[in-house]
Amino acid sequence: MKTYIAGAFCFSAILLSGCVFGTPAEEEISEKLEAAVAAEEGYVSAQNDLRDLETEEQQLYDEIMALSMEEFEQINTLADDALSNLDTREEKLSEEREAISSSEEEFGEVESLVADIDSEELQQHVETMIDTMNNRYSAHDELSTAYEDGLQLNRELYEMLKNEELKLEELEQQVTKINDQNAVIIEANTEFNDLTNEYNDLKAEFYNMAELNTEE
Numbered sequence: 541m542k543t544y545i546a547g548a549f550c551f552s553a554i555l556l557s558g559c560v561f562g563t564p565a566e567e568e569i570s571e572k573l574e575a576a577v578a579a580e581e582g583y584v585s586a587q588n589d590l591r592d593l594e595t596e597e598q599q600l601y602d603e604i605m606a607l608s609m610e611e612f613e614q615i616n617t618l619a620d621d622a623l624s625n626l627d628t629r630e631e632k633l634s635e636e637r638e639a640i641s642s643s644e645e646e647f648g649e650v651e652s653l654v655a656d657i658d659s660e661e662l663q664q665h666v667e668t669m670i671d672t673m674n675n676r677y678s679a680h681d682e683l684s685t686a687y688e689d690g691l692q693l694n695r696e697l698y699e700m701l702k703n704e705e706l707k708l709e710e711l712e713q714q715v716t717k718i719n720d721q722n723a724v725i726i727e728a729n730t731e732f733n734d735l736t737n738e739y740n741d742l743k744a745e746f747y748n749m750a751e752l753n754t755e756e
Contacts, residue, residue, distance in 0.1 A: 565656035566750045569666065573743060576647040576673075582639030586632045593632065597625045597694070604701060612704055619698040626695050633691070637684055644677045662749050669742040676735040683728040690721045 600622045607615050651670055657663045697714045700706050 563658055565653050565658075566662070569650055569653050569657075570747070570750070572646060572650045572653070576643045579642035579646050580639050583636050583643070586636035586639065589632050590629060590636075593625055593629050597622055597629075600625065609704065616702050619701045622698045623695065626691050626698070629691055630688075633684060633687060640677065640680050647673055659749075662746070665742070665746060665749060669739065669746060672735060672739045672742055676732065676739055679728065679732040679735050683725070683732045686721065686725045686728045690718065690725050693718045693721055
């Protein structure tokens with residue numbers, strides 16, 4: 541059986557925060573942090589679309605598996621629909637990557653502002669936040685690569701299903717490859733989400749610390 545990743549493949553997004561009434565450096569960092577969030581709007585949209593497309597593709601696969609080889613013409617049509625689905629998912633993945641890249645570009649400007657922060661404690665906190673976010677960007681790169689590899693394996697599967705001479709053993713081997721890759725995707729997704737949540741916590745604490753520094 542081909543595993544269904546849409547139910548397990550969830551995503552976390554970086555969150556918008558309130559205003560900071562701190563030093564000019566803290567205000568400027570805040571602006572860069574929120575610009576990074578805005579840049580990821582395309583990521584959130586693409587993720588929602590990908591989830592719907594994954595559900596649609598699984599339904600197509602289930603329909604194909606319910607048919608016999610006597611219904612090959614219908615199998616062929618459904619396989620073509622699935623291949624079209626994969627094409628769209630590749631486009632959405634590209635949109636997601638572009639959004640994350642834009643976010644990374646915006647966030648990259650934070651590092652040059654760290655030295656302007658008056659509080660050493662806040663400086664260290666922002667540096668931790670930068671390290672976490674950079675790890676998150678790296679984790680997304682690994683996740684998107686794993687997902688792309690999964691799309692390719694699924695593409696091979698549907699091309700195989702369009703072959704009337706396909707043997708059950710060949711089908712089972714391909715499904716095993718897909719399931720193994722889905723496990724890699726889910727693990728990479730978990731790592732990305734964990735880093736996203738960690739960054740959101742650090743970012744919220746930055747705003748709290750900046751306000752405290754203003755009051756001192």
